[in-house]
Amino acid sequence: MRGRIPAGAVTPRIACEGVRALQRPDWAPETIDVERPSVARMYDYYLGGSHNFAADRAAARAMVAAVPEAPLMAQANRAFLRRAVQFLTAAGVRQFLDIGSGIPTVGNVHEIAQRHAPDSRVVYVDVDPVAVAHSREILAGNDGATVVQEDLRHPERILAHPDVRALLDFSQPVAVLVVAVLHFVADDDRPAEVLRTLRAALAPGSYLVLSQASDDGRDEAQRAEAEEVYKRTDNPLWVRSRAELTAFFDGFELVEPGVLWVPQWRPETPESAEDAERAVFQGGVGRLGG
Amino acid sequence: MGEPANAPSCVGAFARAWAKALSGTSYLPMTHAQLETLLQRLTDLLAEALRAEPLDLRVGHRVADELVAAHIASAEALGRTVEVIQLRLIRDLDLVADDIEDRMARLLATVATGYARALRDRTLDEQESIRRAALTARAEAEQALRASEARFRHQATHDPLTDLPNRTLFAERLAAAVDASTGSSRRVGLCFLDLDRFKRVNDSYGHQIGDRALVAAARRLRRAVEPHLVARLGGDAFVVLVERSTGTGDVLAVAEAALATLSEPVVVDGHDVTVTASVGIVERRVADTSPDDLLRAAGSTLQWAKTAGGARWALYDAERDGQERARQALSAAIPVGLERGEFYLDYQPLTSLHDGSLLGVEALVRWRHPQLGVLRPDSFIGLAEETGLIVPLGGWVLAEACREAVGWTAAAGEPPYVSVNLAVRQVRRPGLVQEVRALLRRTGLPPNRLQLEITESTMMTTAEEPVRALRALADLGVRIAIDDFGTGYSNLAYLRDLPVTDLKVAGEFVRGLRAPDDDPGSRTGERILASLVSLAHALDLSVTAEGVETAEQADWLRAIGCDAGQGWHLGRPAPADQVLAYLASPQSGLNQSGPDGMPSHEDRRRKPGNVPTSGGSPASAGS
Numbered sequence: 001m002r003g004r005i006p007a008g009a010v011t012p013r014i015a016c017e018g019v020r021a022l023q024r025p026d027w028a029p030e031t032i033d034v035e036r037p038s039v040a041r042m043y044d045y046y047l048g049g050s051h052n053f054a055a056d057r058a059a060a061r062a063m064v065a066a067v068p069e070a071p072l073m074a075q076a077n078r079a080f081l082r083r084a085v086q087f088l089t090a091a092g093v094r095q096f097l098d099i100g101s102g103i104p105t106v107g108n109v110h111e112i113a114q115r116h117a118p119d120s121r122v123v124y125v126d127v128d129p130v131a132v133a134h135s136r137e138i139l140a141g142n143d144g145a146t147v148v149q150e151d152l153r154h155p156e157r158i159l160a161h162p163d164v165r166a167l168l169d170f171s172q173p174v175a176v177l178v179v180a181v182l183h184f185v186a187d188d189d190r191p192a193e194v195l196r197t198l199r200a201a202l203a204p205g206s207y208l209v210l211s212q213a214s215d216d217g218r219d220e221a222q223r224a225e226a227e228e229v230y231k232r233t234d235n236p237l238w239v240r241s242r243a244e245l246t247a248f249f250d251g252f253e254l255v256e257p258g259v260l261w262v263p264q265w266r267p268e269t270p271e272s273a274e275d276a277e278r279a280v281f282q283g284g285v286g287r288l289g290g
Numbered sequence: 291m292g293e294p295a296n297a298p299s300c301v302g303a304f305a306r307a308w309a310k311a312l313s314g315t316s317y318l319p320m321t322h323a324q325l326e327t328l329l330q331r332l333t334d335l336l337a338e339a340l341r342a343e344p345l346d347l348r349v350g351h352r353v354a355d356e357l358v359a360a361h362i363a364s365a366e367a368l369g370r371t372v373e374v375i376q377l378r379l380i381r382d383l384d385l386v387a388d389d390i391e392d393r394m395a396r397l398l399a400t401v402a403t404g405y406a407r408a409l410r411d412r413t414l415d416e417q418e419s420i421r422r423a424a425l426t427a428r429a430e431a432e433q434a435l436r437a438s439e440a441r442f443r444h445q446a447t448h449d450p451l452t453d454l455p456n457r458t459l460f461a462e463r464l465a466a467a468v469d470a471s472t473g474s475s476r477r478v479g480l481c482f483l484d485l486d487r488f489k490r491v492n493d494s495y496g497h498q499i500g501d502r503a504l505v506a507a508a509r510r511l512r513r514a515v516e517p518h519l520v521a522r523l524g525g526d527a528f529v530v531l532v533e534r535s536t537g538t539g540d541v542l543a544v545a546e547a548a549l550a551t552l553s554e555p556v557v558v559d560g561h562d563v564t565v566t567a568s569v570g571i572v573e574r575r576v577a578d579t580s581p582d583d584l585l586r587a588a589g590s591t592l593q594w595a596k597t598a599g600g601a602r603w604a605l606y607d608a609e610r611d612g613q614e615r616a617r618q619a620l621s622a623a624i625p626v627g628l629e630r631g632e633f634y635l636d637y638q639p640l641t642s643l644h645d646g647s648l649l650g651v652e653a654l655v656r657w658r659h660p661q662l663g664v665l666r667p668d669s670f671i672g673l674a675e676e677t678g679l680i681v682p683l684g685g686w687v688l689a690e691a692c693r694e695a696v697g698w699t700a701a702a703g704e705p706p707y708v709s710v711n712l713a714v715r716q717v718r719r720p721g722l723v724q725e726v727r728a729l730l731r732r733t734g735l736p737p738n739r740l741q742l743e744i745t746e747s748t749m750m751t752t753a754e755e756p757v758r759a760l761r762a763l764a765d766l767g768v769r770i771a772i773d774d775f776g777t778g779y780s781n782l783a784y785l786r787d788l789p790v791t792d793l794k795v796a797g798e799f800v801r802g803l804r805a806p807d808d809d810p811g812s813r814t815g816e817r818i819l820a821s822l823v824s825l826a827h828a829l830d831l832s833v834t835a836e837g838v839e840t841a842e843q844a845d846w847l848r849a850i851g852c853d854a855g856q857g858w859h860l861g862r863p864a865p866a867d868q869v870l871a872y873l874a875s876p877q878s879g880l881n882q883s884g885p886d887g888m889p890s891h892e893d894r895r896r897k898p899g900n901v902p903t904s905g906g907s908p909a910s911a912g913s
């Protein structure tokens with residue numbers, strides 16, 4: 001199980017940015033406060049993991065009380081990620097940039113990809129220092145995978161990061177995974193521009209895998225309650241519609257069947273796609289042509 | 291839950307039912323097919339266990355371990371597993387035994403216990419691993435913070451060009467070194483160092499080379515004076531802090547080392563850049579000083595080394611510093627003094643040697659200083675000239691002299707003129723002519739009653755401006771005198787070009803006249819003086835002898851034809867009202883305050899025209 005939700009979006013709010021720039025160089029992490037719920041560890045809890053602390057569990061339980069499907073949603077998204085990576089591996093992609101990778105527990109991208117193609121190279125990116133520390137431990141000894149601490153909202157820093165450059169060859173196709181993280185990027189932080197910046201760095205034949213919480217067909221009260229829970233974390237929630245998600249694939253050709261509820265994306269069995277909207281997440285895969 | 295199967299080959303059917311039961315209980319990181327394969331194997335294990343004799347309860351634990359290891363690890367998954375095995379396994383696999391129900395119960399119990407154990411272990415492992423990650427992250431964050439703090443601290447306290455400590459760090463270290471609580475007997479020293487004419491390096495080679503030369507100088511300096519702290523205060527100024535000095539010798543040694551290392555040329559980019567330095571040295575007891583005091587003293591001392599030509603050190607001298615500071619304080623007080631009216635004028639008579647009449651008076655400025663009492667010009671005019679304050683001060687003197695002089699009256703003939711000294715800066719300043727013209731207009735003083743005294747050095751310039759200004763003043767009718775003639779440059783050439791009215795011969799020549807007759811020096815002085823007088827008269831200039839202190843001198847001067855005299859014998863400087871009193875009553879001498887007796891004034895005729903003036907000189911026009 002992986003703590004998807006946490007990733008990339010993260011910690012510093014706008015106000016913090018200035019402070020961070022002023023007092024702390026980029027490479028100096030935030031202070032670590034396990035009393036504050038982490039979206040990465042909450043996600044781990046939804047997936048049944050124990051990589052979490054009391055504060056994470058309390059917040060996650062509040063979320064489940066508001067949105068009972070939360071664990072299902074996490075599982076469905078995790079399964080979507082697995083199917084997408086299997087699809088990409090089959091399509092010949094050997095490089096993965098997983099932004100907002102969260103707590104790396106079971107079924108990580110490198111496990112899936114390297115099982116099928118041992119030469120696959122994976123770079124995980126997360127802003128949560130605990131998630132990064134944990135990832136580093138998991139990945140110790142794996143030459144084909146590494147983790148860097150960065151913020152999805154600064155794609156240029158991710159792309160310029162020496163560890164990223166060391167492992168990934170951007171003249172060859174790269175699959176960029178922005179899975180269950182974009183709902184932590186506020187509209188003010190220009191998610192479309194973030195994706196454009198990433199796209200601009202990619203070679204033809206590269207892919208974008210995207211999923212995020214969606215409010216299509218959700219009732220207002222439930223959404224408000226969910227948003228309330230995430231206000232306790234460093235990462236408020238920004239749910240978006242299918243149309244908005246589809247627009248994020250600007251410049252990519254959507255792979256069949258397009259953007260829909262994640263269980264509906266290339267399900268293994270027809271039953272697994274039933275009641276798909278309960279999964280809350282919508283997503284899809286796009287290919288960069290040319 | 292699927293149809294019952296009667297044959298052992300129906301393991302697959304059971305596994306499918308099991309897989310379906312598990313779906314949705316937790317995230318399974320595998321495909322459905324992979325899950326069914328796993329469950330088939332586990333089904334085989336269970337079936338085998340139920341058939342075997344004796345019942346191997348370890349199988350239950352093994353199945354449970356495998357389930358949890360495959361991340362089929364939730365309470366729901368256990369419940370569904372127990373349910374599906376209990377309901378379907380015996381039936382689907384057609385297992386037959388007398389005690390089958392008993393065996394099943396015991397096997398399920400071991401699956402449940404094993405599962406609970408495995409789940410607990412897994413939970414504990416995960417808790418431990420996330421806690422370890424949090425600790426690691428926290429340690430990294432703290433380390434990064436410390437590193438960043440150290441880096442920021444370094445940036446804040448070091449000069450980016452040379453990486454030497456900067457003023458901030460130096461101030462901290464100096465303050466600590468001078469902290470009196472560390473023991474009053476301790477001593478501390480500073481070498482304030484500055485590269486001589488470093489601007490020339492920048493100007494000749496460009497700033498890039500200049501910067502690199504600075505970096506090289508900084509590196510050498512640091513090495514040469516180790517272990518003492520060297521800081522760059524900015525530009526090409528450095529300072530070395532000698533803590534725990536044992537005496538001046540320690541700091542001198544540091545200064546010598548610094549000068550020696552800097553005197554070797556630096557090759558930068560193929561350029562042989564040679565710099566020298568000046569060092570100001572201060573060394574004293576910690577108890578007797580403060581950081582500000584030390585740095586100020588070192589800075590002043592550095593200036594002494596610079597003034598002496600650079601490429602040397604200078605050692606602090608409290609007496610010299612005291613004098614300089616007093617001078618500085620005095621000069622700073624001049625503007626305030628002007629504002630508060632602390633300056634006033636005395637006048638000293640310029641007396642005709644022909645008839646003893648009062649031709650004019652020289653205005654002499656006095657300063658009634660609130661703390662120091664009345665100051666004579668020699669204690670502040672030099673300062674005012676250095677600082678440029680001579681311009682406002684001289685302007686005030688000029689205006690005040692005109693203002694007072696205009697009120698003077700004479701019993702007969704014209705009242706005496708007033709002679710005012712003009713400093714070089716005043717003459718060279720544009721606007722002098724307008725200033726004087728406006729002044730004369732405002733006060734109503736006739737131009738021929740104003741004489742301006744300039745020194746020879748005023749004329750030692752190639753600039754046209756002063757000459758033009760003096761001509762314009764002479765054209766106004768103002769008299770122009772050369773002050774202290776014979777002590778300076780004495781270039782006679784300018785006498786040809788300038789509208790000079792009078793030569794004031796310096797007192798040195800007159801003093802020589804008192805020497806015994808057999809002193810060959812005095813004979814020479816007399817001859818020079820006599821020649822000067824005839825030279826001046828040949829040029830239609832009058833001659834005024836300064837420093838006339840005895841009747842003999844006055845007699846001799848009269849004998850060689852000198853026109854006028856000034857000095858204690860003829861009259862001491864006195865306030866304007868005494869000048870006025872003298873004018874009102876001719877019997878009272880202007881020199882009443884003088885030490886010597888007055889020369890006879892009985893037949894003195896007040897006739898300014900008596901002074902021989904050159905008819906050709908513009909200054910004489912209208913007099």
